[in-house]
Amino acid sequence: MSRGKILVTGGLGFIGSHTVVELHKAGYDVVIVDNLDNSRPQVAEAIHLTSGQRAAFYPCDIRDRAAFSNVLAEHPDIKGIIHFAAYKAVGESVDKPLKYYDNNINGLVELLKQMNEHGIRNMLFSSSCTVYGQPEKLPISENTPLQPAESPYGNTKKIGEDILRDATFTGSIRGVALRYFNPVGAHEKGLIGELPIGVPQNLVPFVTQTAAGLRDQLRVFGNDYPTEDGTAIRDYIHVVDLAKVHVKAMERMLDGEGPSYDIFNVGTGRGHSVLEVIQAFERVSGKSLPYAFADRRSGDVVEVYADATKAERELQWKAEKTIDDMMRDAWTFQQHILNKTHILNRNNNV
Numbered sequence: 001m002s003r004g005k006i007l008v009t010g011g012l013g014f015i016g017s018h019t020v021v022e023l024h025k026a027g028y029d030v031v032i033v034d035n036l037d038n039s040r041p042q043v044a045e046a047i048h049l050t051s052g053q054r055a056a057f058y059p060c061d062i063r064d065r066a067a068f069s070n071v072l073a074e075h076p077d078i079k080g081i082i083h084f085a086a087y088k089a090v091g092e093s094v095d096k097p098l099k100y101y102d103n104n105i106n107g108l109v110e111l112l113k114q115m116n117e118h119g120i121r122n123m124l125f126s127s128s129c130t131v132y133g134q135p136e137k138l139p140i141s142e143n144t145p146l147q148p149a150e151s152p153y154g155n156t157k158k159i160g161e162d163i164l165r166d167a168t169f170t171g172s173i174r175g176v177a178l179r180y181f182n183p184v185g186a187h188e189k190g191l192i193g194e195l196p197i198g199v200p201q202n203l204v205p206f207v208t209q210t211a212a213g214l215r216d217q218l219r220v221f222g223n224d225y226p227t228e229d230g231t232a233i234r235d236y237i238h239v240v241d242l243a244k245v246h247v248k249a250m251e252r253m254l255d256g257e258g259p260s261y262d263i264f265n266v267g268t269g270r271g272h273s274v275l276e277v278i279q280a281f282e283r284v285s286g287k288s289l290p291y292a293f294a295d296r297r298s299g300d301v302v303e304v305y306a307d308a309t310k311a312e313r314e315l316q317w318k319a320e321k322t323i324d325d326m327m328r329d330a331w332t333f334q335q336h337i338l339n340k341t342h343i344l345n346r347n348n349n350v
């Protein structure tokens, strides 16, 4: 028997698709709304092949008031919304700030209004550790002071949290913001994963594409940081662990537990340097990765890792997968895409 119906905005994207699979596994029915701006309709089938269940999929923009309202009217039994739909490229947000404020802020406001109109109470919001900048003290807890945003993208996450918090003060909505650290990896079956459009900006897709021969070499941004091996440190978290925390946080809201607004860090609590990531990749793939040191990337911070004990204590969730799992699964997915692209190209279908 179904445990209820959850709407997932951006459910064909990287984190959304993995979360839909975990919702299915936990016994929920899922409705996906995604405008395909950064995903492909084939992901719906890949989700089905991964979880064994189908989600109802609507190719719709959440800012399209009439179309989105129709979706909600068709599903009057939606119990909660997990909101992934947003733009996420930091560099692009500097060049096109209004595009980011329009989608990430107007999209959120529109969603909250529609929740009120359709009597939906519970909302999970995708925030980011970017709201902390480079903090003075590590690890970063939820009480660590926030820093001014370094990009319009980062600002949309900070403002988004404030909007959600204020909306919960009316009593009609309950909200949880999840501050993700660095989500990487893929489902172990290799059918869903991270498929950036164009040249990847983030480390792990660049690593796997380099190993696959699609890029000449990885540039390691900075080897003169004050860390043990000189490269910057992040808290990489496996996307399946990340997907699972959404199920836990939603269940807590559906059970009526917790405050009307809450925030959780979602990380492993462990930092890995860029060189450690490369070594893990080489270990699990058996391939040697061509890389060269380059200048620091502007805007990068030295070291970031989470204190994730609040989620462990209050949501009974803890990241389980290791950096080797993350690299192995990202590599499986990369190999899967290569094979698939080959087939699709042959059929002249891409």
Ligand code: NAD
Binding pocket: 009, 010, 011, 012, 013, 014, 015, 016, 033, 034, 035, 036, 037, 038, 039, 060, 061, 062, 063, 083, 084, 085, 086, 087, 088, 103, 107, 126, 127, 128, 129, 180, 181, 182, 183
């Ligand atoms: P993604 O781009 O893979 O997924 C977002 C999905 O939302 C895409 O499928 C896109 O087509 C869809 N979408 C965008 N705007 C939409 C709109 N107006 N209406 C309907 N659909 C829309 O990104 P992701 O990595 O899965 O990230 C999901 C969320 O998590 C985003 O809000 C992102 O800012 C946040 N986040 C991501 C990371 C990360 O490193 N991936 C880190 C911190 C926070």
Ligand code: UD1
Binding pocket: 090, 091, 128, 129, 130, 154, 180, 181, 182, 183, 201, 202, 203, 204, 206, 218, 219, 220, 221, 222, 232, 233, 234, 274, 297, 299, 300
């Ligand atoms: C990026 C975003 C951040 C977001 C986070 C979560 C930027 C500036 N920040 O963080 O807002 O919350 O993702 O996913 O984009 N690196 C290389 N070579 C590369 C790519 C990256 O050495 O080709 C290094 C970076 O310098 C960094 C580490 O790898 O030290 C991780 O980089 P990346 O994957 O881009 O994530 P963040 O910069 O941490």
